[in-house]
Amino acid sequence: MNISNRIEIENSASSSVIRFFGFIDAAVTEEARGVIAAKIPEDCRNVIVDLAKVEFLDSHGVGMFVSLLKKAHKNGGRLFFIAAEGQPAAVLNIVGFNSTLVTYCQTLQQARALAAAQKSPSNAL
Numbered sequence: 001m002n003i004s005n006r007i008e009i010e011n012s013a014s015s016s017v018i019r020f021f022g023f024i025d026a027a028v029t030e031e032a033r034g035v036i037a038a039k040i041p042e043d044c045r046n047v048i049v050d051l052a053k054v055e056f057l058d059s060h061g062v063g064m065f066v067s068l069l070k071k072a073h074k075n076g077g078r079l080f081f082i083a084a085e086g087q088p089a090a091v092l093n094i095v096g097f098n099s100t101l102v103t104y105c106q107t108l109q110q111a112r113a114l115a116a117a118q119k120s121p122s123n124a125l
Helices: 026-039 059-074 086-094 108-117
Strands: 007-011 016-024 047-057 079-082 103-105
Touching (some): 016 026, 026 059, 047 059, 047 108, 103 108
Parallel strands (some): 047 079
């Protein structure tokens, strides 16, 4: 499988955007984890996952999202999901990815604005 057809990553000062395409299953997740580890900075605060072009999400993908959530929270940030609809949205809801844990947005612009507006941990007090 050519993972470059399934994932794109873009980093900015306030966030990293991960765009997935098609299915997020065991095969995609295995390769995506390596790409994500190589391309997303260790100190990344906000991770934005674009699901607009995702048709299917399985438990392997959920596990990968848990890892991204832990990374964002460890760095004082948030995990954002963009355009989660259909089967992927249902799976995220079933496993408990609610608005207490993550932020759901309809557009990338909305997610970026929310990420940029977050105070850094040192400025939060």
